[in-house]
Amino acid sequence: MNAPALSSAKLVSGSIPGHLFSQTLPAVIGVAAIMSIGIVDAYFISQLGSAPLAAISFIFPVAVASTSLGVGVMVGINSVVARALGEGDFERAARRANFGIVFAVLCGLVMGLALWLLIDPIFTAMNAPPALMPLIRAYMTPYACGFPLSLAIMGFNGVLRGQGEAKRTSTVSITYAAANWVLNPILIMGGFGFEGFGIAGSAYATVIGWGIGVLTALVLLRGTSLPLNLSLLRNCSLIDPAKAIIRVGLPAAFSNAINPLGLAILTSLVALESEAAVAGFGAAGRLQSFVIVPLLGLSGAIGAIVGQNWGAGRYDRAREAALYAAGFCVVWGLLIALGMMAAGESFAKVFTDDPAVIAEFALYLKIAAWGYAGFGLLIVGNGIMNAVDKAGFALVQSVARVFLVMLPVALVLQPSMGSAAIYTAELAANLFGAVSAVVLVRHIFVRHSPAWVPR
Secondary structure (H helix, E strand, O other): OOOHHHHHHHOOOOOOHHEEEEEEEEHHHHHHHHHHHHHHHHHHOOOOOOHHHHHHHHHHHHHHHHHHHHHHHHHHHHHHHHHHHHOOOHHHHHHHHHHHHHHHHHHHHHHHHHHHOOHHHHHOOOOOHHHHHHOOOOHHHHHHHHHHHHHHHHHHHHHHHHHOOOHHHHHHHHHHHHHHHHHHHHHHOOOOOOOOOOOOHHHHHHHHHHHHHHHHHHHHHHOOOOOOHHHHHOOOHHHHHHHHHHHHHHHEEEEEEEHHHHHHHHHHHHHHOHHHHHHHHHHHHHHHHOOOOOOOOOOOHHHHHHHHHHHHOHHHHHHHHHHHHHHHHHHHHHHHHHHHHHHHHHHHHHHHHHHHHHHHHHHHHHHHHHHHHHHHHHHHHHHHHHHHHOHHHHHHHHHHHHHHHHHHHHHHHHHHHOOHHHHHHHHHHHHHHHHHHHHHHHHHHHHHHOOOOOO
């Protein structure tokens, strides 16, 4: 069964820039679609009053942390499938793909059960007011029960990404997002004679959206060379695929969770300055989340390209992909930084008319925007390291970035610089991330001394 593998590993031949474009553009669209869900959620929940909005503020970091663990599973599946296809071992790729989907669902069941059992302890530890706990329970109960569907999507998308099926992966994200757009207003606010479920309606919309996403992914996967076929798991050792996925997925999960943790700590430090600083920091962060979407899309796309070529021994093509991706990060990051510098206050006025908030918004952009290129190099570097089974390097880098650079810089400079120290700390962390990513990725490539075979 090795013959189909050569045609399945479609990223080991052809133009590297072409592959980067064809894999990144759908990923960008998918990331934007998923991000839009949070905006729609926040808008309709805000219509319910301040208490539901406050409840969602407590729920958000828990949802981000749990999703980060799921993304780690997806990254692990992507990595092992891409490398097996590149190696020409179609049977192993098929076994790992099918095991990965089952493994993702099992992880979802365990995580969902844990979330459900620990609703009160988690949010009590977060100092959620007792008055908000009924609202939090109303959201988290259906969310936790439906969480295995979210991990199922991660499993399917990991298999699709590993094959280089970026358009299909994006279609899953868009379908899930579209379901949320339609269902959120109806299930939260009501309509057509239906009263709505309030904050719980947002969770119901999310779970139904996950279900629709799973069905979409299942159909799309059938059209690839690695469809769902659980019979492949009979009479074979499951230890090898489990170890391979966990070796990449576990460090990747923690790497993904560390960045939101660092942001939460920075926010708490900004809160020591002033309410205007918090508002400006938060508003600038929302704008930033949109301008870095192409970088996020690229970081998701690079794994399949590097992974397949690495598995095929085409280290020259893997390096070429890394260089093109790095170049894009630098160019895009600097262009965006220049734009932010030139129009910072104009952007701020879209969010607020408070002069103090506008000043903080503009100050943040003048300092932190110069780190966008570095952030791009960081996350693309992480994607490359995960793809070549060096997720431990990415984890160490992420830990060092937050705890050895970001927090010390903020704490040392804050007494003299105020809120500017926090923004400088973010810049320093992203520059460190860029340099460390370049050094680590170069080290990985140099160690393999690639043979420069002709294309």
